[in-house]
Amino acid sequence: MKYLNTKEKLRLKTLLDKNKLHTIKNSKGKIIKYTYDDFDFVLWPYEEQTKIKHKVLREYLFVWATKLGSVNYINYYDGFSGGGAYYNSEENDINYGSPIIAKEQFIRAKRGNKSSFYFNDKNKSNVENLKKAFVKSGISTSNITYTIGEFENNITSFIEQLKDNPKPTFFMIDPFGINAHFSTIKKIMEIPKTEVLFNFMYNFARRFTNNKNSETNLTDLFGTEEWLNYKNLSGDAKENTLRDLYKQQLKSCAKYVYQYRMCFPNDKRTYYYLFHASNNRDGCSIMKDSFAKINYGEVEFLGPNQPNPAQLAIWDLTTDKIETLKVQIWNEFKGQTILYKDIVDRYIDSTTYLERHIKQAVLLLKDEYAEFIHVNSKTRTIDYDDTICFFDKPNLKPVQMSLFS
Ligand SMILES: C[S@@+](CC[C@H](N)C(=O)[O-])C[C@H]1O[C@@H](n2cnc3c(N)ncnc32)[C@H](O)[C@@H]1O
Known part of the structure; x- marks a missing residue:
């Protein structure tokens, strides 16, 4: 099978036929998935902040793979890999998720044969969907290991192997909720040449700080009980204190930690923070450049308060x-x-x-x-x-x- 390079794929880019596109809605009438008559997989709605996240990942991974892959075998581990495909309603086209972006950028950086990819999702149907989306993308599926199950269980053996034989590894940890433990991220960062991009779902965490049943989950998320001291704060004071607490935790195991604030597309409130942890100054600096490059020079996505490029x-x-x-x-x-x-x-x-x-x-x-x-x-x-x-x-x-x- 001949795999297409990025230029060839762009040339072949065809828009979707809207008559073949169908929606699946939840009980509140919100679109949660799309099906398309010609595809054997589903597409997720492509939200504005996900587009930004993917653009940053694309920019950064190309540089990361080029730099670290020049003398090393490299890995990409995606612990919450998702279903692999999105429907971009603005462009009426498919966009691919983080696993396919990573593979594509490593190939673009000419590191396709000198790298391994690990994709995990707890949902079997998402993993099957991802495999089919890969086929549709035309991007090579070599050197990929898929696992199905809870991130916290499945990552353990990977960390143990990496500890014994360290290689530069980029970890994408992108949950929907608060189900990644700080202790796991700490173990990752203690291995040389690892980097983490972690989606700290602030809006989710904030909602559960006063729910007794979520206390253990939040303590696992923060890796400390200190968050309990701040649970009764409100507004910006609560957000800034909890964000800074998480940053302080990461700084205990990573030399450089920067967080990118992502608001809801139609609301000025914070949706999540993308935390980047690295022990390399260039890593931190290049990730910031990547974000600023695709976001009008700014390092946060402000939703409806985004700068107007025409007036900048x-x-x-x-x-x-x-x-x-x-x-x-x-x-x-x-x-x-x-x-x-x-x-x-x-x-x-x-x-x-x-x-x-x-x-x-x-x-x-x-x-x-x-x-x-x-x-x-x-x-x-x-x-x-x-x-x-x-x-x-x-x-x-x-x-x-x-x-x-
Ligand atoms: C935000 S999506 C990932 C999107 C993907 N990173 C991308 O950019 O295209 C989160 C995924 O995590 C999966 N998930 C949720 N809880 C999980 C867990 N405890 N362990 C592993 N996967 C989980 C969900 O099934 C979902 O596919």
Whole structure:
């Protein structure tokens, strides 16, 4: 069988015939699935925030597979893999789910033969659906292992094997609810060269904080009982405290943790946070770039508050951001000597700034506010191991008196 490359597939892209498309609704009349006369699998409705999640995953996995796969055999593990196919009503077309996206991007990165894929879902019909969606996609199905069952049970043996023989592995943990334990994510992050993209279903967790029957699930989710102290908070205070608690937990086992806020498409409230945990600075930085690239330069999806691309003056926003960051860095580090990489580490996962903003802000400090000591004399901008000596006071240039004035 000849597999199609991405260009060939795009050429063959055909729109669906709406007469062949049928809906399956739940008792409240909401569309939960589509069937299509020519397909032997179902399609899920494609929500706006899922589109964004998939675009980010596509961008990031291509870079990840290219970089880590250049010298290593690599793995992708999808613990809540889903049914593999969505109906995109805006474009009247099929879009594929995270497992097919991952396989496609590894092939695009020319790592298709040097990688393994593990797809798990507790629902047998979703796994069967995914297999059929794969066939329809035309993407190679080699090196795939499917498992059916509870994520928490099925991942155990995979973690044990990986621990004995570590390989760079990207874990996609994308549940509908609160059924992934922090202790499992911690075990994953303790293995070298692992990364996790975890869907922290905040809206779901929030609703159950005052339900006695969910206490054990929430304690497993957070990996601590500390969340109980905050269950009676409300609004933003509750959201920010619980999000920060989860981040603090992840920071105990991953050096870089950044969370992407995803609102409901038609509501300004938070639906979920996508937490990215990595022990690699580039991983954190590239994931942020990937998100910003597909989201008008921003690192959160604001639903109805999304910026209007027609009105965006990206240049002005970026200039303001960099000026603000420059002042922040100066106020924090004046009088100190510090490596440039420590400045990047300080801001990369605790602010919305991208790494290029940090670099631009630091470069603006040169001469007037700080002196740079380069490890490599040929460096024209700044390297991670360069030292920055911040002055105690700005070194304001004297007004130049012209000899000829
Ligand atoms: C949000 S969907 C996954 C979507 C998929 N990652 C994608 O991007 O296309 C969540 C999936 O998790 C599965 N699931 C729910 N609870 C699970 C559990 N405890 N263990 C494994 N799978 C579970 C559901 O059947 C569903 O297919």
